[in-house]
Amino acid sequence: MSEHRLHGEVVHLARRKDGGGKLLQKMLDRRHEREIRRFDRARTVDDVRALWRESLERGEIPGAYWAAMTHPATDWTLVQDIFGEVHMLSHLVGQSNRADIRRLRQLEIDLAEREERIAAQEARIHELSEQRDTLSARQRASEALQSVTRVTATRPDDTSREAVQSLEARLARECAHAEALEEKLAILTESASRLSHDLAAEMARRKVVEAELSTTEAVMTVHNSLDETGDAASKPRFVCDLTGRTLLYVGGRPRQVAQLRRFVEARGGTLLSHDGGIEESRTLLPGLVNRSERVFFPVECVSHEATALVKRFCEAGGTPFQPVRSASLASFVHGLSSV
Template sequence: MSGAGARRVVQEACDCAIRMPGQPAPALPGLAAFMASAPPPAKAALPPAPAVPRRRRIWDLDGTFHCSIIGTCLSSDELRRLLRKLDLAPADATDHDLHGRGVGLAGRDDHRGKLLNKALDDRHAAPIHRFSAARDVEALRALWREALEAGDIPGAYWAVLTHPALDRVLMREAFGAVHMLSHLVGAANRADIRRLVAQDRELAEQRETIDRQRARLQELVEERTAAQEALAAQRLAQVAAPAPSPPPVAELQRRLEAAEQRAAALEERRAEAEAAALRAEDRAAAAEASAEAALARVAEAEASLALLAPETAALAAEAAALPGTVLYVGGRAHQVPALREGAARLGVALLHHDGGLEANGSQLPGLIGRAELVVFPVDCVSHEAALAVKRLCRAAGRPFRPLRSSGVTSFLAALAQPDGAVAPG
């Protein structure tokens, strides 16, 4: 390139040169060479961002948990709506078919699996927000046990399994609690479903009655309107005619009054029927809510039954080292069969003493000697019986554990906890 060309390039590249009227911009001979030889500016290295623990996605969890999550944390209707969006819900598919498809999606890290994970997050946003306050596993365990005691299982189960602070011990505890609770809810569901069906039938009959009465009322209104129009036309004709005819007018007036009386009576009957229908709708809504809760418990039971498959037996056995014989002191007599059945499902033999209400207190030492663990509910045992249990357990070297309530949930949770027993001291 010639010297003039180089000067022209430099002048065109430098916009900050001062230009005088009628004079060319001053040339900078060394600028072009400097710019050509200068290395490109180095980019400043940014420090790596600190790793922030995130919640687990459903595909991050072991496949053993997918069945219980789908069955417990999503209702059948919610799962069906989601699978319809994905064209995976045929019209003839049963709830069990849809449950299997949902479990299959749970292990996929793709668009469909992400939609399933988002549906669970949206459905249980409130429990997830509440559990996010836990900064360590102990705080997380406290929130989980509080939700378990209150019966708020689905959202808490999803929130605790996906929490970053979850460890394997708490994972087994949550899994075992959901597994055991599912066995206790099946028998109560049939009566709820029958009651809901009866309420739906009654509501349908009330609605049919209201529809018939509304149709009849509409006919009477039309008859009255026609009579009024005819009466108005007759009166106009009478005004125009030189000699009015009273008999037709009187007849129309009589028909109008009769129609108005029938309409008033039917309106009163309609109001009574609508009030009865509203009461029936309230009963049906209450029954439907009860049935939805029952169906949710059925879904939890079905999911937990699926967890008894051979490939999950090892994890269920690993959930806790259970005692062979447990003595239950106190409690309510009508709850003893359920306690005994729940213990039997875990392979535990249950001994019971009512704390001295009817049974002889002298039997306590012998029963404590036979038991590997002694439990008693603090809300349903006398102070004297509780003190006697502690004293006899310390003397016999038997572990004991006070329960927060006399419910089956507290009892099973105590058995499922690895550290459930309190050593005598």
């Protein structure tokens, strides 16, 4: 059964009031028991809304979502607000993931094409090597024959002289052909080396894209498996909690920077931004760097001059800086994993 069909079956089951619906209710209550107990202290709809806001800022969404939706004090207005926030957050992350998935698939196609070209080049190099060896053997045989002819023909007649001249002309042609093949072999060997280097670079870039996608998915993954003792071994690998943090983003595109700011603010942080000197003065950079705990800049969407200034100001003030691969949300979230 596919995940979509399984989802539909569970939704159909939830609408029923028989034993299956009750079992589903009990299963969800057990899974999110910790959040339900935390929401039990809420007495009014405002209390429920405040607890929901706290969970949203920490990124602990699934358990808080179930606890808030099933709380007796939750009214229809709060249900619509909570559902709308989760729905729009899924759009924000889904849009970035789809773009990165498209780039990843294109990288896979490019890698396959490069591998085919390298295989063809290697086959051609092997063929030319065999031709060179054959010509070298023929050249050695011709030289040996020419030597024997010169020794035995002390007084060559016209016929033997023509034969020697023919052999010498043939030897010259074979030598020229061998030199041409060696030159072509050197060119193809250099081309294969460049293709191998490009292939390695593309594979490294693919690993970075996969890491960014994995980190982005981890932010939206359910991390409510902690027991009552708070066992450290069951804690998630990466929780995107930016409460009280101030970050600076230099470069990028205005619309994407606005998305990044909403992402950071939804997790309790503050994101300052500077376009790298396109419209904003670069004299503002030192003050922004001093106000920030860490500076990010997308290497593909910021000028070299702005990058050099940011690095210099960060090193002077002891502020960490983090270059990210692109201006996408996935690259930014992956960069946040080191904060």
